[in-house]
Amino acid sequence: MGPKVLTAEEISRYVDGELSDYERQQIDFQAESFNLSRKKLEEHKAVADQIAGLFQEVTRNDPAYRSFVRMVEQYEPRSIDADIQAIRRLIPDSARLRRILDELASDIYGTVSDVSMNMMSMERAPSRRDDIDLSAIGERAINPVRIGIELARHLDEFVGINGLFVRAFPESSSALQKLENSVMTLRKIVPEEADPEIAMATVCIEQLVQDGLPGAKIMSKIIQGESVFKRDYQMAMREVSLFVESNR
Amino acid sequence: MDELKKQLVAAIPHMMVYARSRVGHPDEANELVQEALERILKRLPQLGGEEINFIAYGKRTVRNVHIEKWRASRRTVHLDDAEFEVACSQPGISTSYIDTMKVFRKLSEQCQSLLGLVAERYRYVEIATMLGMTEGAVAGAISRCRTAFLTFMKGGH
Numbered sequence: 001m002g003p004k005v006l007t008a009e010e011i012s013r014y015v016d017g018e019l020s021d022y023e024r025q026q027i028d029f030q031a032e033s034f035n036l037s038r039k040k041l042e043e044h045k046a047v048a049d050q051i052a053g054l055f056q057e058v059t060r061n062d063p064a065y066r067s068f069v070r071m072v073e074q075y076e077p078r079s080i081d082a083d084i085q086a087i088r089r090l091i092p093d094s095a096r097l098r099r100i101l102d103e104l105a106s107d108i109y110g111t112v113s114d115v116s117m118n119m120m121s122m123e124r125a126p127s128r129r130d131d132i133d134l135s136a137i138g139e140r141a142i143n144p145v146r147i148g149i150e151l152a153r154h155l156d157e158f159v160g161i162n163g164l165f166v167r168a169f170p171e172s173s174s175a176l177q178k179l180e181n182s183v184m185t186l187r188k189i190v191p192e193e194a195d196p197e198i199a200m201a202t203v204c205i206e207q208l209v210q211d212g213l214p215g216a217k218i219m220s221k222i223i224q225g226e227s228v229f230k231r232d233y234q235m236a237m238r239e240v241s242l243f244v245e246s247n248r
Numbered sequence: 249m250d251e252l253k254k255q256l257v258a259a260i261p262h263m264m265v266y267a268r269s270r271v272g273h274p275d276e277a278n279e280l281v282q283e284a285l286e287r288i289l290k291r292l293p294q295l296g297g298e299e300i301n302f303i304a305y306g307k308r309t310v311r312n313v314h315i316e317k318w319r320a321s322r323r324t325v326h327l328d329d330a331e332f333e334v335a336c337s338q339p340g341i342s343t344s345y346i347d348t349m350k351v352f353r354k355l356s357e358q359c360q361s362l363l364g365l366v367a368e369r370y371r372y373v374e375i376a377t378m379l380g381m382t383e384g385a386v387a388g389a390i391s392r393c394r395t396a397f398l399t400f401m402k403g404g405h
Contacts, residue, residue, distance in 0.1 A: 008391030009384060016366050016390070047394040047401075050348045052367040057345055058264040064278040068260050068285055072253050075289045 006030055006037045015044045144194035148186025150222050151201065155180055158215055161240055165213050168243075172211045179204035179219075198223060214239035252292055252300070259302040260285070262364050266307045269353035269360070270314050272327060272335025280317070284309040301378055303361060351400045359393035366390060 006014075006027065013019050014027045031038040059065050155162065166173045182201035189197060202223055208216040215236040221228050263284060267277035287309055288302075327335060329350055336346045352360065358379075365375045376383045 008395075009387040012387045012391035012394070013372070015394075016372065018372050018387070043398055044391065044394045047397045048363075048366065050344075051352065051363045051397075054265055054345070054348055054352060055261050055364065055367045058261050058268075061340070062264065062274065062278070064274075064281070065260060065264065068264075068278075068281060069257050071282070071285060072257050072260070072289065075253070075292070 144186045148183045151183040175204045175207040255302045259306040262303045263306040272332045283313045
């Protein structure tokens with residue numbers, strides 16, 4: 001074999017030790033006899049060393065590397081996302097579960113159809129923009145019909161959870177029943193006469209928040225006219241799953 | 249599960265280098281990697297039985313985390329060379345390391361992956377399997393990536 005310019009493949013295989021002894025000797029011969037090939041080999045070897053240095057830097061000198069390795073090694077997985085499974089066990093009808101999630105998601109965001117799926121996904125973290133819908137802030141505080149409708153929707157959709165809650169905490173049964181009565185009244189009442197019912201609902205909700213009814217914090221915010229963000233719903237779903245897990 | 253964890257551990261250096269190539273500052277890069285690892289670990293139980301390229305998956309998750317943080321903070325994603333150098337400049341970080349990183353970040357993601365894998369002593373046959381290429385294609389691509397690195401190193405585009 002006479003002198004020639006080494007090919008890209010020969011160069012990379014040589015630099016990375018992918019050649020047999022005989023093949024290496026041939027490449028060495030080429031490099032010794034042809035300056036251009038030698039220069040290419042040396043340059044590529046230098047690049048390989050430089051990049052190897054980057055990786056050595058993180059694995060040898062960065063304390064974070066060791067803590068990351070520990071983090072992975074010590075991670076104890078829960079069985080196929082226990083939170084979601086708990087919700088699915090509670091609401092086995094997937095169409096109904098989907099509807100509940102859509103209801104929760106669209107309560108504030110209206111037309112954002114994929115929000116509920118994001119709530120079920122741990123890959124996508126919500127951005128701040130997703131969290132805040134400024135247009136939702138406003139009229140909420142003073143319209144008793146709307147408050148009644150929103151509260152009723154939460155109570156209706158979570159009727160299974162509420163039933164479970166009452167079985168676990170029978171002393172909360174009365175507050176939950178009073179709240180249901182109040183929200184039914186709020187849906188029909190004129191604004192001028194709403195204050196006593198809102199006060200009654202507020203007391204009941206505060207009691208239920210204290211007792212730990214999943215989603216009660218959202219109801220509390222609704223009745224106080226505060227903005228409810230997607231994170232609130234995510235927290236509510238977390239409360240639901242924890243509650244279900246702890247009461248199985 | 250243990251096998252998946254091993255593969256994920258093997259991907260950590262790549263995630264760290266990739267994160268640094270995006271943000272420069274080691275602490276910020278480590279924060280990105282930590283968040284990315286947390287996300288992947290939460291999903292790990294669902295990944296059993298699937299063929300996963302954790303290096304690609306890890307880097308994609310780092311990128312997602314970075315983009316989401318950028319959206320949240322409205323910060324610049326792409327630093328120019330001068331900004332990147334400032335972000336990198338920390339005690340214990342050598343100038344040669346910063347120079348190498350400045351060039352490395354200009355490479356395509358495929359080149360970063362290829363050169364990173366050979367830097368970690370993976371054999372061509374393993375790299376070919378990971379990246380879905382033939383061995384010959386791996387060899388040629390690595391050489392081209394190193395040539396590109398040299399070009400950037402010498403100030404070319």
